[in-house]
């Protein structure tokens with residue numbers, strides 16, 4: 324049996340600005356979360372992860388923090404936060420916070436000091452560099468390296484006051500903190516200890532595999548047709564990443580019990596993830612890898628490729644095998660940066676939305692690892708029907724649209740096609756609570772439009788219908804809590820070359836589970852022998868399956884003992 328509690332836990336992510344608006348300003352808030360805690364308790368999740376609620380100019384919806392130890396007035400105050408934490412703990416759940424320390428806001432006092440003069444004691448808390456040799460500071464191409472920023476434009480901003488540039492891997496309002504400086508690290512650890520002392524149960528760590536940069540900072544590879552280079556070799560999983568995370572563990576988590584830490588790590592490899600999550604090394608408990616959500620991306624960022632199921636299976640198979648002995652997987656389809664999975668890898672038409680949402684949930688939750696449910700996923704919420712670029716609010720979508728159409732000369736309609744499929748605002752439309760105006764999210768026009776399908780797809784309707792996605796997710800979560808093979812069983816992928824069925828077994832001692840998911844709208848027979856005498860634990864359709872013949876989008880979980 325496992326001793327690490329989070330191996331049998333399910334985490335629920337809340338994106339506070341889109342969850343529930345209690346004070347009627349069109350923006351979700353902490354009181355709104357408090358008002359809906361029973362929804363989460365009924366779902367049965369063990370942990371709630373809150374996307375950032377700290378004080379912030381909201382340039383990147385709170386991933387730009389100007390005070391790490393205060394709550395943004397948009398969301399409430401520290402007293403409301405404490406009440407929320409109490410409500411979560413009273414219901415037997417835990418609460419983890421987002422930790423955004425690769426960068427701060429440019430409005431953080433640390434950066435204000437840092438930019439004030441070259442000899443300010445905090446100058447070195449951020450990455451300041453002069454213009455490229457022989458170039459006029461502030462002119463195009465004079466940036467210290469050729470890296471592009473994630474939201475478009477160069478990764479360096481020129482600051483006239485001191486005539487130097489600062490690094491920002493994301494927006495210019497998100498300057499990167501210099502983790503080489505031990506004072507920065509101590510300040511971050513002190514802040515983390517302050518939250519844990521207050522009662523929170525851990526952290527989800529934003530882009531935490533970007534905190535160690537390769538020195539000296541150097542140009543990246545420039546691809547034809549792109550305005551700026553991909554600098555990721557200079558900052559993904561840099562040379563001191565493991566050292567920094569181990570130091571953080573020692574100074575923050577050592578001696579504390581029942582914490583949960585998960586590091587967001589775009590571009591992390593299986594081999595690196597083993598090191599990051601091996602408990603003996605004392606770094607983090609698990610990481611968010613990206614391979615399976617980049618499976619429809621191909622080499623060209625401006626094309627959407629249809630999902631190839633064999634590719635997806637190859638990815639999960641590699642991660643399951645890689646972290647089988649040491650380390651631990653996180654499991655997710657959705658978060659605030661990803662389109663809705665039922666629209667992406669399922670079928671969100673009225674006929675198959677519910678079945679395919681449940682099938683996707685089944686396949687994910689039955690893997691070995693800790694599943695994460697993103698708000699609305701338990702309702703089968705779908706992508707939003709964006710008409711034009713003016714429907715988007717996300718800094719990434721707007722920045723990338725500008726760069727692609729104005730600088731790189733791409734056709735706006737082609738860029739929109741990709742943003743519709745992949746844009747982050749798909750995940751950020753307000754939570755659909757009921758069929759009243761604004762989906763019961765707010766009494767006024769929300770900051771981002773509610774998906775017009777809220778009249779059919781909403782929490783009230785889902786809770787009233789025993790066959791809903793919501794009640795099916797409850798069963799999935801309960802199965803993880805009740806059946807040790809779901810938590811600890813080993814994993815074997817079946818039918819790796821099949822483009823239609825996703826099938827695998829989990830085995831623990833004498834118990835074996837068989838999971839099959841049909842990723843198509845057609846009836847498909849699974850050629851798997853020996854399960855005639857098994858017990859049907861879960862089935863996402865009203866009618867029982869005919870042997871191992873799977874109806875469109877059907878999923879089953881079978882159990883046998885030997």
Ligand code: NOJ
Pocket residue numbers: 383386387423493529530587659660
């Ligand atoms: C990852 C976060 O999930 C995303 O929303 C944010 O824009 C970037 N990191 C920058 O903080």
